[in-house]
Amino acid sequence: MSVKVQFRPFKEARSFARSLHLKTVIEWNQYCKSGNKPEDIPAYPNQTYKNSGWAGVGDWLGTGNVANRNKVFRSYSKARLYVRTLNIRSSREWKAYCRSLLKPDDIPVAPHIIYSDKGWAGWGDWLGTGKVANHLRSYRSFDQARVYVHSLKLKSREDWNKYCQSGLKPLDIPASPGNRYYNNDWSGYGDWLGTGTIAPWKRTYRSFDEARAFVRALGLKNAKDWEKYCRIGDKPDDIPARPDRTYAGKGWMGLRDWLGEK
Helix, strand or coil, rough: CCCCCCCCCCHHHHHHHHHCCCCCHHHHHHHHHCCCCCCEEEEEEEEHCCCCCCCCHHHCCCCCCCCHHCCCCCCCCHHHHHCCCCCCCCCHHHHHHHHCCCCCCCCCCCCHHHHHCCCCCHHHHCCCCCCCCCCCCCCCHHHHHHHHHHHHCCCCHHHHHHHHHHCCCCCCCCHHHHHCCCCCCCCCHHHHHCCCCCCCHHHHCHHHHHHHHHHHCCCCCCHHHHHHHHHHCCCCCCCCCCCHHHHCCCCCCCCCCCCCCC
């Protein structure tokens, strides 16, 4: 049965590390691999002492401690140029790299914070992968995107999902149009794919009482459930996705009443 090693307190461990007169992270890593390191000195002090004194490799080795609040980092463009040479492919790999102690002190662990107003444009830009986070991506307008999708002649939502997974979809066309365009004229996959377009202003909806009775039978609990139901494509065309607009002045008394919440 293995016994968990009890590491020395941070200050004692740091004093030992400084007594080695190592100059760089590379030298520290080589020392850890040499077999000479005592068991009660951690190989990854940044993890062990993360919340108990850790202030960087410079402080650990005694080569020159610089507190984060006083640290001078490289410019965004220079830091990004360095990071792109590492061939890191994701933010997860970036975090692993930072934990390895190989990162230069003038490259920040949290570049999205340090460079938030100095050029930061997402992890894809930082790492050089070209990936753009969904919340930073620019999409075509609903009308432009729908015209493009109509040209594909897809017949069902299943066809649409397969197309999105094929790698052929342009980046500025959303894979989840119901989420992206929910408040911008979205009226279902029939309209999106062009298989059965009915303009909202020409559509005939059920009466408020009939529509409410149908919706209450679904057993939805809240607004989130309702929005999800509208997006998945099961909603009949004569039940509006925005009942607050359709039935304004015609019986609408709020979403709780619409869903039949107690």
